[in-house]
Amino acid sequence: MELLEAIRTRRSIRKYDSNKDVPKETIEKILELALNAPSAGNRQPWRLHVVRNSSMKKLLCEAAFGQTYIEEAPWVICVVAVPEESAARYGDRGRNLYCIQDTAALITYIMLIAREFGLDTCWIGAFDEDRVNGILKLPTGQRCVAMLPVGYAAEPRRDRPRKPLKEILTFHE
Ligand SMILES: Cc1cc2nc3c(=O)[nH]c(=O)nc-3n(C[C@H](O)[C@H](O)[C@H](O)COP(=O)(O)O)c2cc1C
Numbered sequence: 001m002e003l004l005e006a007i008r009t010r011r012s013i014r015k016y017d018s019n020k021d022v023p024k025e026t027i028e029k030i031l032e033l034a035l036n037a038p039s040a041g042n043r044q045p046w047r048l049h050v051v052r053n054s055s056m057k058k059l060l061c062e063a064a065f066g067q068t069y070i071e072e073a074p075w076v077i078c079v080v081a082v083p084e085e086s087a088a089r090y091g092d093r094g095r096n097l098y099c100i101q102d103t104a105a106l107i108t109y110i111m112l113i114a115r116e117f118g119l120d121t122c123w124i125g126a127f128d129e130d131r132v133n134g135i136l137k138l139p140t141g142q143r144c145v146a147m148l149p150v151g152y153a154a155e156p157r158r159d160r161p162r163k164p165l166k167e168i169l170t171f172h173e
Pocket residue numbers: 010011012013014067122123124125126127158160
């Protein structure tokens with residue numbers, strides 16, 4: 001699959017085929033490639049926690065207010081920000097803005113590269129952050145920014161409407 005095709009076909013998938021496994025090596029390949037994502041000052045203020053353990057996925061699902069697809073997918077990639085690694089160079093702007101932008105870029109790379117491998121994902125941001133940080137046993141200060149179930153879709157990809165470009169675009173020529 002080419003990148004543009006991956007961009008066109010990426011859609012949030014909320015039902016996964018729990019009988020269709022994804023090899024660990026595929027997840028490693030996706031993540032290795034995703035590390036090409038940009039980050040402010042190339043600080044790479046992130047950590048990745050990849051969960052396959054069923055009881056942990058159940059806890060993550062509960063912490064995300066029962067979003068069941070977290071349990072269904074064979075893998076859940078948790079993208080964690082390390083604000084102090086950005087703050088060390090950029091102060092508050094690094095702590096509050098860059099590390100979040102950096103992890104968002106990484107998340108997007110992971111989602112699109114997963115599509116390249118014929119896989120689907122969903123960006124999950126609605127969860128009790130303290131609970132998730134605790135389940136992942138993150139050191140103080142690290143923050144789970146998003147959880148991404150990764151697996152094979154068991155529902156059609158739905159096109160969700162986008163605002164027309166005209167409505168949101170301003171050229172300054
Ligand atoms: C910051 C952020 C948080 C999101 N949180 C959730 C979430 O908790 N649960 C969920 O099912 N989808 C979540 N989504 C997915 C969006 O609902 C979805 O991307 C949007 O509706 C557009 O649909 P599409 O991804 O299929 O193009 C989130 C997306 C983003 C960018």
